[in-house]
Amino acid sequence: SAYVYMHTNILISFTLMQFTDKRFQPVHDLTIGVEFGARMITIDGKQIKLQIWDTAGQESFRSITRSYYRGAAGALLVYDITRRDTFNHLTTWLEDARQHSNSNMVIMLIGNKSDLESRREVKKEEGEAFAREHGLIFMETSAKTASNVEEANGIKIGPQHPTPSSTLSGSQGGQHAGGGCC
Amino acid sequence: MSLPQVTMSQAPSFEAEPSADTVVPDQESTQEVPDVSIETASTLESFEQPQSTEGTTSDNSAKADTTTVSEQSDHAAGEQEVICDQPVSLGPDTEEEVESSPQETDKSWVGWSSWGKSILSSATSTVGQSLSSVKVKAGEALRLHRTSVGEEAQEDGGVEGGADAAESAHSVDSPTSNRGVFSSITHAGKSVISGGLDALEFIGKKTMTVLAESDPGFKKTKILMEKTASLSQMLKEAKEKERARLCNQPISAPSPHYGILFDDYQGLSHLEALEILSNESEVKVQAFLSSLTETEQEEVKTELIFIKEIFIRQEDKEAQEEAEVHEGEAEVSKDNASDSEEFLSVLTELLFELHVAATPDKLNKARRRAHDWVSEVERPVTTDTVGRETEDHLNKEALDEENKNGENEQEKNEETSEETKEKDPRSVEAVYESSVSSLAEVTARSIEQLHKVAELILHGQEQEKAARDQAQVLTRLTCAMCKEVKALAKKFSDTLLYVGSPKKAEELNPLVDSVLQEGSNSTNYIQNAFQLLLPVLQISHLQSQHCHNTTQAEGATPNPSPAFLIV
Numbered sequence: 001s002a003y004v005y006m007h008t009n010i011l012i013s014f015t016l017m018q019f020t021d022k023r024f025q026p027v028h029d030l031t032i033g034v035e036f037g038a039r040m041i042t043i044d045g046k047q048i049k050l051q052i053w054d055t056a057g058q059e060s061f062r063s064i065t066r067s068y069y070r071g072a073a074g075a076l077l078v079y080d081i082t083r084r085d086t087f088n089h090l091t092t093w094l095e096d097a098r099q100h101s102n103s104n105m106v107i108m109l110i111g112n113k114s115d116l117e118s119r120r121e122v123k124k125e126e127g128e129a130f131a132r133e134h135g136l137i138f139m140e141t142s143a144k145t146a147s148n149v150e151e152a153n154g155i156k157i158g159p160q161h162p163t164p165s166s167t168l169s170g171s172q173g174g175q176h177a178g179g180g181c182c
Numbered sequence: 183m184s185l186p187q188v189t190m191s192q193a194p195s196f197e198a199e200p201s202a203d204t205v206v207p208d209q210e211s212t213q214e215v216p217d218v219s220i221e222t223a224s225t226l227e228s229f230e231q232p233q234s235t236e237g238t239t240s241d242n243s244a245k246a247d248t249t250t251v252s253e254q255s256d257h258a259a260g261e262q263e264v265i266c267d268q269p270v271s272l273g274p275d276t277e278e279e280v281e282s283s284p285q286e287t288d289k290s291w292v293g294w295s296s297w298g299k300s301i302l303s304s305a306t307s308t309v310g311q312s313l314s315s316v317k318v319k320a321g322e323a324l325r326l327h328r329t330s331v332g333e334e335a336q337e338d339g340g341v342e343g344g345a346d347a348a349e350s351a352h353s354v355d356s357p358t359s360n361r362g363v364f365s366s367i368t369h370a371g372k373s374v375i376s377g378g379l380d381a382l383e384f385i386g387k388k389t390m391t392v393l394a395e396s397d398p399g400f401k402k403t404k405i406l407m408e409k410t411a412s413l414s415q416m417l418k419e420a421k422e423k424e425r426a427r428l429c430n431q432p433i434s435a436p437s438p439h440y441g442i443l444f445d446d447y448q449g450l451s452h453l454e455a456l457e458i459l460s461n462e463s464e465v466k467v468q469a470f471l472s473s474l475t476e477t478e479q480e481e482v483k484t485e486l487i488f489i490k491e492i493f494i495r496q497e498d499k500e501a502q503e504e505a506e507v508h509e510g511e512a513e514v515s516k517d518n519a520s521d522s523e524e525f526l527s528v529l530t531e532l533l534f535e536l537h538v539a540a541t542p543d544k545l546n547k548a549r550r551r552a553h554d555w556v557s558e559v560e561r562p563v564t565t566d567t568v569g570r571e572t573e574d575h576l577n578k579e580a581l582d583e584e585n586k587n588g589e590n591e592q593e594k595n596e597e598t599s600e601e602t603k604e605k606d607p608r609s610v611e612a613v614y615e616s617s618v619s620s621l622a623e624v625t626a627r628s629i630e631q632l633h634k635v636a637e638l639i640l641h642g643q644e645q646e647k648a649a650r651d652q653a654q655v656l657t658r659l660t661c662a663m664c665k666e667v668k669a670l671a672k673k674f675s676d677t678l679l680y681v682g683s684p685k686k687a688e689e690l691n692p693l694v695d696s697v698l699q700e701g702s703n704s705t706n707y708i709q710n711a712f713q714l715l716l717p718v719l720q721i722s723h724l725q726s727q728h729c730h731n732t733t734q735a736e737g738a739t740p741n742p743s744p745a746f747l748i749v
Contacts, residue, residue: 032634032637032638032641033455033637033638033641034455034637036448038446038448038451053451060641061637061641063640064459064637064640067459068455
């Protein structure tokens with residue numbers, strides 16, 4: 001069981017992978033409950049597996065996804081900067097995550113699709129303010145341009161969790177954007 | 183016994199550290215300790231013994247004083263710098279300590295091995311050897327450090343005896359040299375400890391295997407022990423072990439491990455998630471029952487038991503069916519052609535009957551891939567000269583496959599053949615690899631299917647179908663999955679036998695057995711996953727049948743207990 005040092009760049013590059021992967025999936029089913037992704041990363045010469053639990057964003061699945069928070073090492077709360085409704089839902093998801101996870105779970109707020117400036121509905125400042133208010137780490141990313149991957153490099157975002165395989169819940173604020181995430 | 187001692191001696195070094203930091207230049211000098219001490223050692227040898235007790239006492243005081251004295255004595259030390267550079271202090275003390283510890287280690291290790299002898303007569307021969315080797319290693323490590331420490335001590339004596347004026351400097355210096363000594367001891371201690379732990383682990387492993395070998399009953403208890411843990415945990419451990427093993431032996435033959443592949447296909451995660459839902463539902467069921475009056479309880483319990491019986495009956499049915507399959511194996515192979523369509527339609531139909539919006543897409547795709555590569559392997563290639571006798575038979579089979587699968591399949595086949603051509607998909611290794619991989623994939627997808635069904639049942643829109651009916655449908659669904667996995671395992675082993683026909687039986691049989699074994703494991707996993715659905719159906723039944731009020735209340739104020747009770 002390896003200690004997991006979570007660096008933001010890992011998380012971000014993971015979301016990247018997730019999102020880009022989805023883009024290339026010809027048929028993107030609506031997430032039922034939870035879907036899984038995994039990625040091997042190397043930190044300090046150690047191979048560590050990041051197991052991502054991508055929970056459904058639909059409101060009706062909330063009672064089920066709640067069950068999965070427990071034991072997660074961290075959570076990525078992702079909203080779409082081009083859709084205000086995804087930002088508006090953040091509070092409820094955050095409440096759920098806080099209430100049903102262990103107390104030291106690191107939560108990171110991610111405003112995705114920062115490349116689509118023209119269609120932006122949520123200002124960066126709003127995201128920053130929300131993160132500050134709730135003690136989250138904030139970042140805007142673009143899966144398309146891979147922006148912020150370098151910038152985030154090396155910021156350790158949490159205590160090191162001695163978990164056999166770390167679990168991350170990626171909650172997508174609001175509904176899953178079908179198909180084109182980027 | 184000796185281990186704590188070594189660690190004890192390590193402790194003061196931490197105390198000494200902060201004060202040592204104040205004397206920056208001396209820190210460097212400690213690194214030179216070995217060189218200097220060797221030079222001076224021979225000339226000062228005579229001082230060693232008489233001084234040792236004095237050394238201890240002065241050290242103790244030195245330690246206590248350092249923090250206060252260090253600043254004042256810095257001035258005094260300035261003149262004596264040449265002498266101060268040479269490490270002084272704690273030497274004798276630690277020397278004694280270190281000297282005694284190897285003896286004690288010896289004793290304790292002997293004690294260990296004799297203890298081992300008395301209890302595990304059969305295990306000792308091997309364990310004893312490892313112990314003695316560890317003992318020797320530990321001894322060597324300690325002796326090595328002892329000599330260097332001893333030499334420092336000799337110097338120490340020399341300094342003290344030669345110059346009284348150095349005393350103040352001495353007290354300043356001691357922390358730093360302590361540090362040097364201690365760090366070396368720490369190092370030795372670490373190697374002893376890690377060596378000791380390795381030995382203990384080794385003993386444990388040996389004992390387990392020796393016991394297991396001599397006592398077949400123990401194996402049973404081991405299995406029992408494992409059964410109490412959750413399946414996903416068990417599989418996870420097995421997978422991690424295998425991964426560790428593979429890392430240690432990079433040159434080993436490409437033997438695909440089912441557990442690792444199963445995890446790669448996310449089977450483990452789905453199983454884990456299903457277990458979470460199952461446990462949570464179980465807690466909810468129990469909580470609901472305890473909230474009822476006794477008479478109500480009895481009533482509800484009978485309903486729940488009714489659902490449970492459907493689940494249990496399934497196991498019996500499975501056993502029966504298995505027997506039937508064995509009898510009519512010939513029929514099964516005849517059915518093969520129509521099988522593929524049938525599986526999908528059965529699956530779709532059953533899922534439809536469940537009244538949950540789950541589609542068998544992924545499972546069906548995985549299954550199709552499995553069939554595809556088999557037909558690809560069995561399809562004769564012009565240049566290939568694998569067994570002329572079987573070629574005709576295969577020709578026919580391949581044609582059947584093609585007819586059945588249509589043009590799309592053919593396209594796919596071409597794609598895959600392009601991909602795999604370099605690897606030679608007809609080699610026994612490749613076929614074995616594909617077999618295990620396909621079994622892992624189909625099993626993972628089956629468990630995913632059951633997990634999705636569980637989620638959708640819990641998601642519970644309108645309960646259109648009674649839980650007992652759903653239980654029955656699920657039973658049939660699981661049966662269909664298991665049957666399919668069995669058929670696949672059979673098909674894979676046949677393919678293995680076919681491509682491996684020029685090979686010797688000794689070479690081939692283990693692989694064939696292994697494929698069949700993984701096939702039966704796969705059905706076990708699926709059945710285990712199915713059993714996890716029982717509490718899910720039970721809570722779904724309770725929520726639909728009893729007190730809509732309570733469930734609504736639960737929804738409004740989420741009961742925190744379920745989420746936090748699961749371990």
